[in-house]
Amino acid sequence: MIYNERDLRQAQALDIAQKMCVAARTAPKGKGVDIVECAVADGDEQERIACAMEAIGEERGHKFFLRDADCVRQSLAVVLVGTRAKVQGLNCGRCGFATCGEKPASAPCEVNAVDVGIALGAAAAKAADYRVDTRIMFSAGVAAEHLGLLGEDVGQVYAIPVSISSKSPLFDRG
Helix, strand or coil, X not given: CCCCHHHHHHHHHHHHHHHHHHHHHHCCCHHHCCCEEEEEEXXXXXXXXXXXXXXXXXXXXXXHHHHHHHHHHHCCEEEEEEEECCCCCCCXXXXXXXXXXXXXXXXXXXXXXXXXXXXXXXXHHHHHHCCCEECCEHHHHHHHHHHCCCXXXXXXXXXXXXXXXXXXXXXXXX
């Protein structure tokens, strides 16, 4: 039997996206506390993200949200990475407050933010291992967070669209 590569792209993109989540999950975490959440969206959920991006872009006047929504639509899957808020009790001051007790609940713990960054780097590196096109997107993450796709209590969400094509829709954008 012959399997045309074009017919395998969607399944391959989902497989690689799942492996990206594994890489994000196993990335080092501050104090060894795992509060990172990961998921893969495709199909209808991917379209919901793109529509939310357009609505948020219009509301805030951010044209790049509209541009990025098109990139999400042209991708085969979207990896989502975010964090549950948990004060780590280090009193490090990295959040801008002298102690964790002084930090308001609305201010994110810097250790949580770094954990998301490390998880994103691990996921992007795994995608690079397979030579698929990706781009870490703040805009798509904001939309996914707005939709509660990783859970209502998950914040600092970023998205990584995954594309397998001869010309990446994620670069050379208008």
